[in-house]
Amino acid sequence: MVGFSKKRKSSKRRGDREMGRGRKKGRGAGLRGGKGNAGKHKHKRVHYAKLGQEFGYNNYGFKIPDEAQKVTIGVNVSELDTVLPRLVEMGEATMANGVYTIDLAAMGVDKLLGSGQVRSKINVTVGSATEQAKAKITEAGGKVIEPAAAAQ
Numbered sequence: 001m002v003g004f005s006k007k008r009k010s011s012k013r014r015g016d017r018e019m020g021r022g023r024k025k026g027r028g029a030g031l032r033g034g035k036g037n038a039g040k041h042k043h044k045r046v047h048y049a050k051l052g053q054e055f056g057y058n059n060y061g062f063k064i065p066d067e068a069q070k071v072t073i074g075v076n077v078s079e080l081d082t083v084l085p086r087l088v089e090m091g092e093a094t095m096a097n098g099v100y101t102i103d104l105a106a107m108g109v110d111k112l113l114g115s116g117q118v119r120s121k122i123n124v125t126v127g128s129a130t131e132q133a134k135a136k137i138t139e140a141g142g143k144v145i146e147p148a149a150a151a152q
Contacts, residue, residue, distance in 0.1 A: 072111055073110050074110065075104065075109050076113045077113070077114060077115070077116050077118050077133050077136050079116070080102070080104075081116070081118050081119055084100050088100070098121060099121045099122070100142075101122075102123070102125070103125040104124060104125065104126040105125055105126055106125075110126075110128065111127065111130070112129035112130065112144065113130055113132075113133055114129075114134075114135070118136045118139070120140065121141040122137055122140070122142040124137060124145065126145075129146060
């Protein structure tokens with residue numbers, strides 16, 4: 001009896017697109033979205049964390065304007081009233097005739113806010129102040145000096 005050779009599956013399926021592996025799973029790189037950096041899926045976060053890059057970050061697109069990035073530092077009048085004795089000890093503020101004088105602009109504070117109560121007389125130099133803060137300080141017997149507003 002003459003024997004015959006069985007065609008192997010690999011040679012039988014030559015020219016077929018799937019070759020017995022199904023559609024997507026048999027592409028060689030698996031279901032990972034390709035090779036290398038292709039298809040940055042969630043599991044690639046570990047790879048980018050090791051390289052010190054942000055996931056999905058690119059250097060193009062919308063850039064936040066410099067004006068929007070500026071951080072305004074504000075202080076409430078109640079906080080200012082609380083720390084005044086300590087500021088006098090540190091030399092940041094002075095006290096003469098029961099009136100505290102402080103330059104918040106030199107300390108890096110941009111705005112004086114009006115939350116809280118004021119019990120002391122304070123003369124404050126600051127870049128800007130809310131109407132409520134001005135009212136509370138003048139009611140207590142102090143003054144708010146805004147150099148930017150005076151220059152205009």
